[in-house]
Amino acid sequence: MNIACLTFTHRGFELAERLQGSYQGRVEVFAKETYKDELPRIFEEFEGVVFVASTGIAVRLSAPFLKGKTKDPAIVVVDDMGRYAISLVSGHLGGANALAQEIAELLDCQPIITTASDARKIESIDLFAQKHHLVIADMLDAKLITGMMVDGRPIRLDSEIPVTLDYTHLSDDEYDGCIYVTSQRHVESNVPCCVLHPKTLHVGLGCRRGKTAKEIMDAITQVFQEENLCLSSIRSIATTEIKQEEPGILEAVNRLGAELRIFTHSQIRSVQDRFVRSEFVERTIGVSAVSEPCAYLAGGDVIVGKIAMHGVTVAVARETP
Template structure:
């Protein structure tokens, strides 16, 4: 985390220097510097000042809890380390605690779930690397948990949220961890997306990203899968410089992994073979072996359309069925 440390007094400067020495990614600023640039360019901001000064300076630039940096306030004699903004997703709570230990201050954490010893869904998502589908839905579920309501926890991953009132029936809300696009649920619910799906891609040279993405979207819609759960695109290493696939990975914000001919050949007998593909690239199939090697299990077999082949795999090491 890149941290801006802003001080206004001589005593504040001493605290800033102490933080800088302990945190290699910390940058010190004096006085009313360009807060907009700092707000946009740093993941964390530490004000050594009155809380009111910090509030007034950052107020014009606050966007949302998914975008704002962590903001922590320390009084200039170092009594308190206060998590002010983006306590959960931004990491301000964690930063406030870290600084409190560093300067021997009292950490002030005001988020409701932390005060009750509850792991909020957004903290659980951050810990596990899950994406939050809907922030408003998350707020409703968090409110249920803060008020000690019963929730159902329906997950296809083996990681568990730290909450004591989890039940299977007669619940007030539900937390889903799933790569399924749609769930059937009558109670308030929130979906977290694991990045556990792998898409195997084979294509003719020069296929644009839009065509590949269109076919993947169609396949995911037909199989009730979420595009947000794509963790990687996999192919053969002859495609490592294929612009359409590289652009696709950038669009989907996922990894791109390729496998050698030898790795593909080792598993190709598990899948349908194509003499045409064998003549072109030296192996009889690309998308299914690539998806299998990247995941461990094929869940959607090969679909071919206009010189593009797509298969979908699921990473099995932490998967469990709840449906």
């Protein structure tokens, strides 16, 4: 984590220099004479912001730049006598709690962590999602379920992949809320719930030359809507080697934030007999199928067979646990 350290007193500057000398990552120190013009860059560029100052100064200077708990940097306050390292903003997702603890060790001071789940040694939903690389569908739902856990209420964990949650009141029988770890787009639940999406889906993709990113995205989106699958669960887009520089595919991969997997014709031929053959495709590019074999090679378990629409073919595989 790269850190900006703002200091306003001589003693505070000495602490900032100690931190700069002992912290493993980058620490850039800003003194009271220089920090004002740098504030926009500080909150845009740095993952962590440390104020060696009062919490009041930290709050007033940070407030105009805060956007939300999924976007804010970790903000930690250290008093200029070096007694406390206080996690102020973005304790979980931003990493302020962990940063405060690390700074406390480096400066030999007391970490102050005030989040309710940490005080009770409960693994919050956002940290659980972070640990298992899950996408939170709705932060308000995550906050609601975490609040129920803080109150010690029974929670059910329903997951399509192996995960562990550090919470002592998990129950499959009687529960007040539920955590779903699923690649499904919509989940039916008769109790309050939080949906987390694992990156377990691989989209096998074929298309005619010149297909645009919009046409490809429209096809993928329609298939996922019809099959009740979530785009956030896409880990990779897989296709044949002759399509690896197709502009529409590359742009679609970028929009989805997915990995591009390329398979050679030799790899595809080794599994293509498992799937429906296309004589046209075989005459055109030398293999009898593209989307299903590529999905299978990327993910292993084809859950949506080839669907063709307007010159784009889509198949979906899910990783097996």
